[in-house]
Amino acid sequence: MSFAIAVLLLQDGITNGAIYVLLAVALVLVFTVTRIVFIPQGDLVAFTGLTLTAFETGTVPGTVWILAAAAAIALAMDLMPLILRGRLDLAVRPLIEMGLIPGIIIALSLFAVPREASLLWKMAATLAVITALAPLMHRIVFQPLVSASPLILLIAAVAVHFGLTSLGLHFFGPEGVRTPGFTGPSISIFGFQFTQQSLGVIACSVLLSAGLYAFFSRALTGKALLAAAFNRRGAELIGVSAVGAGRRVALIAGLVGAISGLLIGPTTTLYYDSGFILGLKGLVGGIIGGLAGYPFAVAGALLVGVVEAFASFWASAYRDVIVFTLIIPVLFWRSMVAPHHEEETE
Amino acid sequence: MTMLEVDQFSVRYHSVVALNKISLRVEPGHVTTVIGPNGAGKTSLVNAIMGLHDYSGTLRFPFAPDATRTTEARVKARITLVPESRDLFGQMSVVDNLRLGAYIDRYQPRNEREGRLKEVFRLFPRLRERQSQLAYTLSGGERQMLALGRALLLRPYLLMLDEPSLGLAPLIVAEIFRIIQTLKDDGVSILLIEQNARAALKVADYAYVLENGTVTLEGKASDVANNPRVLDSYLGLGHKG
Numbered sequence: 001m002s003f004a005i006a007v008l009l010l011q012d013g014i015t016n017g018a019i020y021v022l023l024a025v026a027l028v029l030v031f032t033v034t035r036i037v038f039i040p041q042g043d044l045v046a047f048t049g050l051t052l053t054a055f056e057t058g059t060v061p062g063t064v065w066i067l068a069a070a071a072a073i074a075l076a077m078d079l080m081p082l083i084l085r086g087r088l089d090l091a092v093r094p095l096i097e098m099g100l101i102p103g104i105i106i107a108l109s110l111f112a113v114p115r116e117a118s119l120l121w122k123m124a125a126t127l128a129v130i131t132a133l134a135p136l137m138h139r140i141v142f143q144p145l146v147s148a149s150p151l152i153l154l155i156a157a158v159a160v161h162f163g164l165t166s167l168g169l170h171f172f173g174p175e176g177v178r179t180p181g182f183t184g185p186s187i188s189i190f191g192f193q194f195t196q197q198s199l200g201v202i203a204c205s206v207l208l209s210a211g212l213y214a215f216f217s218r219a220l221t222g223k224a225l226l227a228a229a230f231n232r233r234g235a236e237l238i239g240v241s242a243v244g245a246g247r248r249v250a251l252i253a254g255l256v257g258a259i260s261g262l263l264i265g266p267t268t269t270l271y272y273d274s275g276f277i278l279g280l281k282g283l284v285g286g287i288i289g290g291l292a293g294y295p296f297a298v299a300g301a302l303l304v305g306v307v308e309a310f311a312s313f314w315a316s317a318y319r320d321v322i323v324f325t326l327i328i329p330v331l332f333w334r335s336m337v338a339p340h341h342e343e344e345t346e
Numbered sequence: 347m348t349m350l351e352v353d354q355f356s357v358r359y360h361s362v363v364a365l366n367k368i369s370l371r372v373e374p375g376h377v378t379t380v381i382g383p384n385g386a387g388k389t390s391l392v393n394a395i396m397g398l399h400d401y402s403g404t405l406r407f408p409f410a411p412d413a414t415r416t417t418e419a420r421v422k423a424r425i426t427l428v429p430e431s432r433d434l435f436g437q438m439s440v441v442d443n444l445r446l447g448a449y450i451d452r453y454q455p456r457n458e459r460e461g462r463l464k465e466v467f468r469l470f471p472r473l474r475e476r477q478s479q480l481a482y483t484l485s486g487g488e489r490q491m492l493a494l495g496r497a498l499l500l501r502p503y504l505l506m507l508d509e510p511s512l513g514l515a516p517l518i519v520a521e522i523f524r525i526i527q528t529l530k531d532d533g534v535s536i537l538l539i540e541q542n543a544r545a546a547l548k549v550a551d552y553a554y555v556l557e558n559g560t561v562t563l564e565g566k567a568s569d570v571a572n573n574p575r576v577l578d579s580y581l582g583l584g585h586k587g
Binding site: 220224226227230231233234236237239241244 | 416429433436438446447
């Protein structure tokens with residue numbers, strides 16, 4: 001292998017890695033606050049591509065109907081106990097969060113995104129649909145399990161993933177899509193050529209992961225979300241509800257997922273079931289950092305991207321095998337060095 | 347205005363009745379104590395008042411009528427609880443635990459919140475020494491101080507303390523009660539749940555004796571302290587033989 005090829009592979013690996021960084025960061029985010037290994041994160045990415053393509057062809061994306069159904073179920077789940085207890089004074093918030101906001105997004109997607117609308121507007125609509133989906137998913141599936149063990153939460157997450165892929169197949173069919181991306185001449189940095197697309201991917205990835213890192217290590221609001229994970233009752237007693245924290249985190253994860261989808265769409269063909277492998281690669285990256293630290297997750301995800309690029313050069317058929325084998329030595333190493341935290345949780 | 351009023355207040359766990367139609371009031375600026383043996387329903391009482399458990403009957407915070415909606419609403423009305431289990435954020439530093447106590451005031455000027463932090467450090471110099479340590483590394487007494495300190499960062503109007511002296515060395519117990527006295531002098535209304543009846547009755551204005559889920563005796567703390575039955579069962583001064 002010549003130096004030039006190595007540089008090219010490295011560049012390719014970093015661009016792919018930047019997407020895995022976004023996935024890894026979202027997984028770390030959800031896991032640290034809720035103890036959920038959020039497998040559906042990858043599905044959100046794939047659905048973003050499929051949704052944008054549907055808008056491009058002038059059809060109503062299936063995700064809009066999924067959003068409508070999810071909003072209806074979530075609203076019913078929130079309102080039923082309030083009606084039974086006669087506490088309709090508490091119904092305003094769910095009506096806005098589960099009724100009004102998804103309603104507006106659905107109405108916009110149905111009537112305000114014609115085929116000839118600008119790409120940017122379609123992207124915005126896609127972003128809104130996918131982002132809104134995540135907190136509803138949290139409300140329907142994970143909120144009732146708020147005190148369940150991480151294993152139960154993982155099983156529920158896998159179930160949500162399978163549910164979403166089935167719905168994806170039903171609504172979008174088995175065809176793969178590629179979405180339009182940023183175009184323009186490539187830019188030369190230190191003598192290397194970068195496409196605008198890959199620069200955009202890297203820039204977004206850096207900004208989002210740095211932003212999340214700062215939010216959780218510096219801002220009181222970020223620390224409050226973490227507090228809800230460390231001790232749910234303690235968090236309630238300072239005015240942070242675990243349910244609200246979970247929902248807020250799901251919202252951020254949905255947003256990050258939608259952004260990743262918009263970024264990856266032009267470079268990869270996305271199918272209704274592409275999310276799983278994507279999510280898994282993000283997970284491998286995140287696990288290298290113990291699903292706890294953002295800097296480690298970023299490094300891990302970049303490593304996954306680079307290993308994948310070189311693996312596809314040398315043994316492209318075994319690409320995924322090589323990437324996933326990476327996790328074994330990492331788990332070995334972590335089990336040796338990482339302290340066991342279980343006894344510390346009060 | 348009265349800080350807390352419960353009436354015909356019952357708490358049950360499935361079919362087990364933990365509290366049976368009790369009535370209780372906390373007057374402003376007073377320390378009101380609830381004493382009684384293990385399993386009498388004391389913890390159920392404060393948890394339900396705080397909205398952490400379902401109840402039936404009347405619960406009112408006359409100074410903040412909307413606070414009964416959710417736990418969050420209570421905290422916003424500056425009502426909080428220092429639970430028996432402390433419920434600290436073990437993986438966070440001592441100072442982060444304390445700062446989070448003022449979470450609901452996060453949009454207020456930082457100086458003001460940092461001022462509260464300094465006050466808590468003045469009350470608990472030990473916490474200042476350990477401020478960058480992770481909370482789970484603290485000793486039992488320090489944890490209790492941290493739990494209390496975190497609650498004080500809220501500037502509570504109504505503070506409920508569930509067994510603050512439980513499992514602590516006598517010197518630390520004395521320190522905790524000294525701080526309860528300080529808070530009382532500052533005008534904080536306190537509902538104090540205690541097994542250590544002697545110390546509780548000394549600092550309290552009004553006392554309830556809770557046994558088997560019902561209030562069996564109530565009155566001014568000094569009267570309750572001199573009640574023969576209380577002397578006998580809770581203060582250990584009964585005549586032998």
